[in-house]
Amino acid sequence: MxxxxxxxxxxxxxxxxxxxxxxxxxxxxxxxxxxxxxxxxxxxxxxxxxxxxxxxxxxxxxxxxxxxxxxxxxxxxxxxxxxxxxxxxxxxxxxxxxxxxxxxxxxxxxxxxxxxxxxxxxxxxxxxxxxxxxxxxxxxxxxxxxxxxxxxxxxxxxxxxxxxxxxxxxxxxxWYSSKLLADYMKHEADANESRYDPVSLAGYNYLVCWTGARIRSEPPCYRKQFIATENVITIEQIWHCDDRLMKSAAGARLKDVCLSFALFHLLRRRFFGFSCSESGLQKTHDFIFRGLLATEEEYDRAFRVIQVELSFLYDFFFTKYAVMYYxxxxxxxxxxxxxxxxxxVILAVTHAHGIYHSSSNLTTVENKNADIVITVLNLASLALLDMLQLILYWLSDWGKVSLTCRYVSQLQRQNNKYMERMLAFLCEVRLVSSWQDKIGQYSLLESFQGNPYTRRLKSFTRWSNILYLQDQEKMGISMGLLLNNRKAGISTNVDAEVKKAIVQSLKASNGQLSNGLSSLVRNGLVEPFSWACRQETQTHTILIWHIATCYCEIAPPELSGSVEQVDVLIHHDVAMKLSRYCAYLVVFVPELLPNHQWDSKAIFDEVEKEASEFLRSVKTSKGKYQVMKNLGELEETIFVKGAKLGKQLENVRDYSARWKVIADFWSEMILFVAPSDNVRGHIERLTHGGEFITQLWALLTHAGIVEQNKGKQNV
Incomplete structure (x- = not known):
């Protein structure tokens, strides 16, 4: 029952x-x-x-x-x-x-x-x-x-x-528009005007707008050439507008946005596989070194120009703003x-009929008021979002560039007061910042307390072998390379001192980048430390110097004098932030570094094991310092080499000079690893909040530095 x-x-x-x-x-x-x-x-x-x-x-x-x-x-x-x-x-x-x-x-x-x-x-x-x-x-x-x-x-x-x-x-x-731009820049490179000014941008005919331009091809190369019309707007034209708006502070901001837009086109050209014909010109070199980076007061402005440029690049590949612009x-x-x-439609909805069954016997049910309310809210939300997004477009940098180009074009025929007032208003409206002004951080010595990451990785790899990879070696797959259970440190702000140190290092190199050796030459310390820059790969060099920097961080401080203390704090802050950022790149974004990313991953996995063997049972910074200080120098492992370099740096008795050497090295190293042909990798990282190294990559591209100066690392 x-x-x-x-x-x-x-x-x-x-x-x-x-x-x-x-x-x-x-x-x-x-x-x-x-x-x-x-x-x-x-x-x-x-x-x-x-x-x-x-x-x-x-x-x-x-x-x-x-x-x-x-x-x-x-x-x-x-x-x-x-x-x-x-x-x-x-x-x-x-x-x-x-x-x-x-x-x-x-x-x-x-x-x-x-x-x-x-x-x-x-x-x-x-x-x-x-x-x-x-x-x-x-x-x-x-x-x-x-x-x-x-x-x-x-x-x-x-x-x-x-x-x-x-x-x-x-x-x-x-690719066709990029091809047009590549041919245009090739023609400009061949012309190579001897008279130019990187400050006023006279002679810099970088294209801002060429929509609707007339184009012709001429033998024997049949490169595309633009015929000068009012539809072709260059940076030089915008910079030399002498009206009231363009001479004001608002006009200066508009000029920088248009400059970013022109540079965005040059950077996009690399994604479609076209070469930078202007990269070998002194004119291109001077654009950055004697133009954007002419004075210390211009450093922040230079990075703002690059950040807006990367915003255009992001919008082009991942949003509708580009098609809205065109x-x-x-x-x-x-x-x-x-x-x-x-x-x-809302009016028609209020008169809509009821619900019915699609059968021979129709059963009608009247619409409820809730149905009408939901439908009206739905339509109103779509209309509101539509209008809001149109307003946001005109308030964005895309809208500012469009109106500026129209304004400059119309200045040749008439003075448009209405557009002048509109542009002045748009310059006062500032939306959210383009990018997070932070860099990732990773410290090898702080990352494996009790080494939970390695234990978890080994456990996962063991079960993966049982369940999926019965013959892992035959398949040629290492789960240790595929997985990354490490946790990055808290991101830190890229403050003005870090940018200043990098720019000063760039200007000191005059475009001949070095992996740290030039900084040692300037500090008079080539002989004792040059060996640490002559390694098999840049990953080796980064990790050795990172371990040495961490060693100096936990070594007992020796401060004396208030003036020296200020200098020490600045050099210490720059060195630690850049050291941990380079380590972060090795661990989490190796595709943006010169070596193959799987080589970098494999090298770091081994270095992490080495560090674990020596520091497995050590919990305090003081204990780690003692272990590393007592290490011998017989083994040729990266961790031992890093400890050896740290002890050599510790022998530099002038505490301020010690951290200046380390800060100068990292300022050079971050620049040395920035040039890359991996345009795709840099663009993909834009969807992850962007990377600071991408800003340096773009900056160096516009200075004509598109690849590493490999000969300098062995000076």
Whole structure:
């Protein structure tokens, strides 16, 4: 009897669930819940999409990825649910158009990773299929007024999605415009005007805008050449505008933004595989050394110019701002039409019919007030976000560049007071900062207290071998290389003293970069320390000097005199921040360093084991210092070499001079490892909050330094 009662209760529960699932009201509520979720996700990704370039937080990056993926999945499921459901509703087409608008509405992210841009053909096919799915839902519209208004809004929404796809095409296939720029710069390099001024930028014809320019090709090389028209705007033209606006402080900021935009085009050219023809020119060298970095007061400005340039680079590859820039009028008209149509659709929604079953016996259920409210809020949210994003575009650097180019072009014909006032207003509006002004930190001596990372790694590798890799050696796979369970230290600010030390080192090198040997020459200490710069790879050199720097950090201090103490603190701060940042690059971002990233990973894994063997049971800094001080010098391991170098540095009795030597070394080393052909790697790191080494990479590129001066490391 009890068994029969249990079965009956189970059957009753099943029947209740089936009846609820067949309930027309419950089905509509389910769709409404998905509509609200989709709109909420849209607002989240609109905010977080641009924020990810200002934060290296893994949590934010994971959240953006989850929302970016869920939006497509929810759209596909909901459209299929509405189309296949036996319950139809006049509000379904409105919700379907809203879902469709979500896919192309946000400007802050069009691609999560660089490879997503190559999937534009897949997105194009999806757009066609989605168009067909939504069109089928339109067949159930019974209200002519609603059908007309929703169809018009749907047409505008289709083009918005097309613009999103076009942004991906622009980011992955715009080699032609880069080719035009490469040919133009080659022509400029061949001309190589002898008269130029890197301060006033006279003679620097870097292109800012060439949309609609006339182009010709001439034998024998058939390079593309621009014919001078009002559509071609160069940095020299903008810098030499002598009107009231351009002479003001606001005009100076506009000039710097336009300079960043011109440099962004030069940097983008490298991504598409075109060479920097101007890199060998003295004119290019002087642009940085005698221009942007002419005085100490200009150092911060130089880094601001580079940061804005990298913002343009990020926006080009991961957002819709570039396609909005090139299609400004269409973007403006589409937004106005979309916002204008929204009240019309809302008015039609208030007269929508009820719910009905698609069967011979129609059962009509009137729409609830909640359905109308949710639909109105949905449409109003989309219109508000549309208008807000258009305003943000004009307040962004893209809008400032566009208006500045128009203003400069019109100055040749008339003085536009309205545009002058608008530009002056835009210069006063400052949005959030372009990038986080921080660098990652990692200390080998502080990272393995009790060595939990190595234990966890060994445990995972052992179980991985059992479950997945029965013959790991035969497959040629090392789980130790694939995994990175290490934890970085707290990121620190890149203060003015760090930037000043790096710039002074760059100017002292005059473009002939060194891996630290030149700093030893300047300090008169080549003989005792040069061996530590002549290592097999730059990873060896970085780790040896990092261990030595950590040794000096835990060694007993010897401060004397207030003036010396200030100098010591400055040199100590610069040395420790750059040392830990270079170690951070080896451990977490080895692809941006000269050596192959897997070589760097393998080397560091072995060095970590060496450190663990010597310091396994040591907990205090004083204990670590004693162990390292008592190490012999017979073994040729990196850790032993680092301890040896640390003891040699400790013998420099002048405490201030000791830290000056270390700070000067790291200021040179960070510059030496910055030049790279891995353009893709630098662009991909922009979505992780950016790296300071990327700023140095861009700065050196515009100084004509595109590769390491390999001959200098063995001086």
């Amino acid at each position: 009890e068994k029969q009662g249990g079965q009956q209760a189970q059957e009753n529960g099943t029947n209740i669930m089936h009846s609820l699932l067949r309930n027309p009201r419950l089905r509509v509520v389910s769709v409404e819940a998905l509509v609200l979720l989709e709109i909420a996700l849209l607002w989240f990704i609109a905010a977080l999409g641009s924020f990810r370039r200002r934060s290296s937080s893994r949590c934010i990056r994971t959240l953006v990825w989850a929302i970016y993926t869920l939006i497509f999945l929810i759209f596909t499921y909901t459209i299929g649910f509405m189309q296949s459901s036996s319950v139809k509703n006049d509000l379904y087409p409105v919700w379907a158009v809203s879902f469709f608008a979500v896919l192309g509405c946000t400007n802050s992210i069009t691609a999560f990773e660089l490879d997503d841009n190559k999937q534009w053909m897949k997105l194009y096919i999806q757009l066609i299929l989605y168009y067909m799915y939504v069109s089928v839902i339109f067949l159930h519209l019974s209200d002519a007024f609603l059908a007309t208004s929703v169809t018009l809004l749907f047409t505008v929404t289709i083009y918005k999605n097309y613009m999103r796809i076009h942004a991906c095409v622009l980011a992955s296939e715009s 299609r400004e009028r269409m973007t403006f008209y589409l937004t106005i039409v979309s916002v204008t149509l929204t009240p019309l």
